[in-house]
Amino acid sequence: MKLNIKYNINSLxxxxxxxxLDKMGxxxxxxxxxxxxxxxHFSVEEYKQLNTALSExxxxxxxxxxxxxxxxxxxxxxxxxxxxxxxxxxxxSHYLTEKxxxxxxxxxxxxxxxxxxxxxxxxxxxxxxxxxELIISEKLTLTEISIKLNYSSVAHLSNQFKKTTGLTPSMxxxxxxxxxxxxx
Amino acid sequence: MQHDPLHILLADDDEDDRLxxxxxxxxxxxxxxxxxxxxxxxxxxxxxxxxxLLPHVLFLDLNMPFKNGLECLxxxxxxxxxxxxxxxxxxxxASEEDIEETFVKGANVYIKKPNDFLTxxxxxxxxxxxxxxxxxCGLNKENFLLSIQSQ
Numbered sequence: 287m288k289l290n291i292k293y294n295i296n297s298l299x300x301x302x303x304x305x306x307l308d309k310m311g312x313x314x315x316x317x318x319x320x321x322x323x324x325x326x327h328f329s330v331e332e333y334k335q336l337n338t339a340l341s342e343x344x345x346x347x348x349x350x351x352x353x354x355x356x357x358x359x360x361x362x363x364x365x366x367x368x369x370x371x372x373x374x375x376x377x378x379s380h381y382l383t384e385k386x387x388x389x390x391x392x393x394x395x396x397x398x399x400x401x402x403x404x405x406x407x408x409x410x411x412x413x414x415x416x417x418x419e420l421i422i423s424e425k426l427t428l429t430e431i432s433i434k435l436n437y438s439s440v441a442h443l444s445n446q447f448k449k450t451t452g453l454t455p456s457m458x459x460x461x462x463x464x465x466x467x468x469x470x
Numbered sequence: 471m472q473h474d475p476l477h478i479l480l481a482d483d484d485e486d487d488r489l490x491x492x493x494x495x496x497x498x499x500x501x502x503x504x505x506x507x508x509x510x511x512x513x514x515x516x517x518x519x520x521x522x523l524l525p526h527v528l529f530l531d532l533n534m535p536f537k538n539g540l541e542c543l544x545x546x547x548x549x550x551x552x553x554x555x556x557x558x559x560x561x562x563x564a565s566e567e568d569i570e571e572t573f574v575k576g577a578n579v580y581i582k583k584p585n586d587f588l589t590x591x592x593x594x595x596x597x598x599x600x601x602x603x604x605x606x607c608g609l610n611k612e613n614f615l616l617s618i619q620s621q
Contacts, residue, residue, distance in 0.1 A: 315474050317474045323474045325605055326605070326608050327606075327607055327608025328608075360607065401602070401603070401606070402499055402500055402599050402602060403599050403600075403602075403603060408603065411600070411603055412607075415609055415610070415613065418613045419610075419613070422613075451615055451616055451617065452580075452616055452617030452618055452619065453615060453617050457570070458615060460570070461570060461573045461574055461615065462613075464570075464574045465573075465574050465576070
């Protein structure tokens with residue numbers, strides 16, 4: 287017996303996308319047709335995993351060269367800050383240029399176009415985030431933190447912290463402690 | 471660079487301030503969609519609706535009738551489905567202790583209401599940009615604390 291089938295590609299794709307994204311536990315928005323906004327950090331492994339899962343259905347992620355490069359810039363910066371015991375002595379611009387094989391001007395322009403902030407600001411933000419984590423973990427003193435992250439002095443760290451957050455490191459610590467204290 | 475507009479919700483009982491804010495947001499690079507409510511009760515009713523379109527960032531005036539900003543803040547931070555919203559508290563003035571208390575109660579950002587449009591625009595752009603970094607890099611939003619007072 288012959289059946290005539292009509293299908294709606296749009297709803298089909300959306301359903302598959304939702305299933306796969308939910309399977310991976312990702313936070314996302316399905317915007318216009320052909321576009322998914324991943325609302326969280328998305329690693330290269332997860333990207334590959336998703337691409338593989340979708341290709342079973344004949345769906346392919348189209349890479350935007352720009353966002354791939356920006357993600358690389360972010361990855362290099364984060365690696366530089368979190369993994370190297372002491373940050374490289376050479377300037378950050380040289381470091382990025384060498385690792386990514388583009389002029390710094392090109393990288394900087396692209397970065398601010400995509401992220402709405404500059405590479406310098408991004409680096410400071412990431413460093414201060416690490417400072418916050420280290421303050422909360424209470425394993426290091428502020429002086430030790432400033433040495434670990436290559437600040438010229440504790441004062442330099444405190445100044446940058448205050449400039450970035452509007453709070454001193456001790457105010458920040460006090461607020462987090464009060465938040466975690468059980469209700470009285 | 472294309473992306474889905476950020477949803478902004480503003481709770482303020484002053485009509486001029488609401489207009490001020492809406493205009494300022496229109497001039498920021500990052501695309502936003504701004505909704506407003508007039509007081510704390512309207513705010514909580516909106517947020518607690520079954521299929522409410524939750525904002526990414528909520529701007530909350532401390533002094534509002536029916537339910538003030540602090541009460542709303544407390545309720546929101548104790549409601550599971552609302553916990554990912556970034557909350558910006560703003561006030562015309564507050565002591566160090568009050569500011570600290572709003573952070574302890576779970577606010578992410580505290581700003582002192584500026585008097586001129588240009589300053590407001592810069593502040594909002596700054597806040598939204600930083601919030602954007604938190605959302606796109608998977609940073610821990612519980613550590614997102616920002617106090618802007620000087621003008």
